[in-house]
Amino acid sequence: MITRRTHVALLAASVLLTGCGGGAVASTDGTPTPSGEPSRTTPAPEISVEVAPQQIPGLGPKTWAKVPAAARQAVVVTGRGRDSSASTVVLYERTAAGWRAGADWPAHNALKGWTDHHLAGDLRSPIGVYTLTDAGGLLKDPGAKLTYDRGVGFTSPGTGFEGEPLAGSFDYVIAINYNRQPGTSPLDWTRPLGAGRGGGIWLHVDHGGPTHGCVSIAEEHMKELLLALDPDRHPVVVMGDATSLNR
Template sequence: MPGRFHTALVLAALIGALGAAPQSTADTAFPLPHLMADTGGGDQLITAVALGPSHTAGTLTWWERRRSGRWARVGSAPARFGTNGLVEGDSRTQGTSTTPSGLYDLPYAFGIEPAPAGTSYPYRPVGADSWWCQDNSSVHYNRWVEPRPADCAPHEAEHLITYPQQYARALVIGFNYAQPVQGRGAGIFLHVDGEGTTAGCVSVPAEAMERILLWADQEEDPHIAIGSATGPLAVTRY
């Protein structure tokens, strides 16, 4: 949601909660979402927390706010991040293999495989002509295109179907999405694990991705908060 405002989740104040194992965090008096300055306004939240700003591994947890107003942990899984760690979303540069920290919406899901039976979240199937444009000169920058338009060079776009493992199922992360800034980055997703670290996305095991898609409810306005367990890195809302 670019241009609205900046909110800070000062991670230094959250080191204890973020650094704890998911089971411990769920049982503390103050689950992580209760410590955040902003959770996006909805009743569903995903937190993706790297061990530190330069780390490539951490934990992804999904939460829901109950009628009492209290956040409860629904599930968690090991997560992977960009090869070069995390960086503030508003200062990220495309092609740096960094994961943008921040609080983002989740516009829709997509995948090469069908959506899990029972999925209610908007889900777009990947076909042979499905591309994600990352060409800074294109009017379609940071958008799904099908077929690929002439102003989006093939070497500056991601042919989604060529990643059968990672894009078996995925959620679009709304980083640099509503009002894209050229050069900041494109194609940041929550997707299934590949063989190692990511080029800037967040990834989880396939089973966890399936569980998240079955849980996610667009009417609950889910968001994802990406940050680290240590250091001054702040979660910034766009």
């Protein structure tokens, strides 16, 4: 004999087993239930993992072979064309996962573009891979890790090729070790390759026009670069027009 209490208990158990729709219990594998309702379990979303490149993009085998194995920072200056004075600067940092790129910064290089054989007065920037060890400027050290030389020798009078004032161009500079003695002030005029091969090639503050041979970027980006470059990470600059760098 089934009592009223027993009947209620059996009815409650039936509801628990069948769910509110009266069919079988919802599955957990995403398939429809026998009652026609979809599974209540949402599949986990796919996770995309960014993989940093093991080689800096845009550098061909000949250029890449010149990047020292010890380098963990690379300032890549990519010219728009062989005869163009417009370029882009990107700071790459090498991590355990690969090379990671910073922001793209607009830049200027020499008036007549780029050359594989720089000569004094040719108004072209030298193509190549060069170490970065020394900095300086007219303004006080913003906190650079590279050796920083401050002095009035970094005054830049006169006007540029487009009539723009040069004042402030050397407020912050980083010497590019092309035809110079590393470990000295950017103002040092020692020329290991001879005076005829030019020198005084720097990264410096942009004055709004082409340079004689240097690479220039906005003052705020120069300060960022000075704060980022670390001699313990053996920074280099890789510079040239895009076609040349891709060789």
